[in-house]
Amino acid sequence: AEHALTAAGESRENVKLETLFQNIPATIKEQKHSYRVFAIASGGCGKTTIFTKVAMWKWARKELWEEFDILIALELRYQDVREAKSLWDLLELGGMDEPPSKKERNALRSHFESHPERICIVFDGLDETLLIKCSRFIQRVISGEDLQGIRIIITSRPAPDILSLCAHHPQDGRIEVIGFRRSDIERYVLRLLGPVQGAALMVEVKNDPH
Secondary structure (H helix, E strand, O other): OOEEEEEEOOOOOOEOHHHOOOOOOOOHHHHHOOEEEEEEOOOOOHHHHHHHHHHHHHHHOOOOOOOOOOOOOOOOHHHHHHOOOHHHHHHHOOOOOOOOOHHHHHHHHHHHOOOOOHHEEEEOOHHHOOHHOOHHHHHHHHOOOOOOOOOOEEEOOOOOHHHHHHHHHHOOOEEEEEEEEEHHHHHHHHHHHOHHOOOOOOOOHHHHOO
16 A cells, blocks of 8 residues: 555554554454454545555455455445444445355355454444444444454544544554655656656645645
8 A cells, every 4th residue: 555554552663454463462363352453544544545445456366364255345434334234234235246145144154153253344434423323233343242253444533432442442453544655655646647747746746835
């Protein structure tokens, strides 16, 4: 990703997408608890782009998180997502072409019961709705009471209720999306627009006092 990710806290170390799930506490693995990564940033820093676009694209190409058999990215700004009542609802909302057959449901259920850690769900934009406005199922998934043992990414702006939720899960991961590094901006613009248009835009950017 073109954006910089840093670990929250005093260390401020750079973090790569590939390493988000490499330091899960042993107790969480042993007890098959859900593990959440909170991605916190102000609006416009690229949370949705990174975790619902870039990550999904790289995972589909087997360039990221090969430990997951299922990766679902969901935007909580949409009412049908907030009202989901089962894993099947989430799979359908996440892009499944058609409802699974009974045989497929049984196979998925068996796989989930044996390897919940191989499922990852991205809940994008938790700050855009109140958790109490989500279905009881969504609330239970985020709290770790339902679909126990899965991996969860929660993106949000630093709203007080979200920071409180982070505090309730101190063993989970927390990163901050800090947007583009200055050194990457020109390289990204040139790659996106080409050398002529990109160079012209960069002249305007550099001459803009704001």
